[in-house]
Amino acid sequence: MLLMFAALAKVEGNADFANKYWSELQPWAEYLRKEGMDPANQLSTDDFAGHLAHNANLSIKAILALGGYSVLADMTNRKPEAAAYRELARNMAKQWVELAQDGDHFRLAFDKP
Numbered sequence: 001m002l003l004m005f006a007a008l009a010k011v012e013g014n015a016d017f018a019n020k021y022w023s024e025l026q027p028w029a030e031y032l033r034k035e036g037m038d039p040a041n042q043l044s045t046d047d048f049a050g051h052l053a054h055n056a057n058l059s060i061k062a063i064l065a066l067g068g069y070s071v072l073a074d075m076t077n078r079k080p081e082a083a084a085y086r087e088l089a090r091n092m093a094k095q096w097v098e099l100a101q102d103g104d105h106f107r108l109a110f111d112k113p
Contacts, residue, residue, distance in 0.1 A: 002028055006068030015075035022076065029069040029085065036062025037092050038099075038110065054110040056100040063092045 005025060009015035018025060039062070041053035067089040073082035100106040102113055 001025075002032075002065040002072070003068045006071050009072055009075050015072050018072045019076045025069065025072065029066060032062040032066055032069075033085075033088060036066065037095065052109050054112075056096070056107050056110055059092075059096055059100075059110075063089050063096060066092065 002025060005015075005018045005021070009018055037059055039053065039055045039058040041051050042055070042058075043051050044055055044058050066085055070082045070085035070089060073079075073085060099110040107113065
């Protein structure tokens with residue numbers, strides 16, 4: 001949802017729609033800040049693998065969503081929040097590359113080759 005709100009804001013050139021729902025967006029971003037880097041055991045669209053903890057695919061989606069949230073925060077003049085979430089997304093992305101790297105490809109889960 002955060003990415004869809006960010007995409008809409010980019011297309012419309014403003015984040016008025018996101019601003020209207022900020023009280024709903026903020027808890028999503030906070031959840032991803034806490035849980036998104038290393039997801040718990042859960043079923044995802046990678047359902048061929050069944051339930052999976054440490055899912056790199058879910059993690060990168062969380063990181064991208066946090067980047068989108070930082071754009072929305074910037075567009076709604078929440079500059080300190082925008083800067084904090086932008087830095088968070090950048091740091092998480094660097095960590096993701098280290099955890100997911102597996103030679104010439106990336107892992108499905110951080111703890112499995």
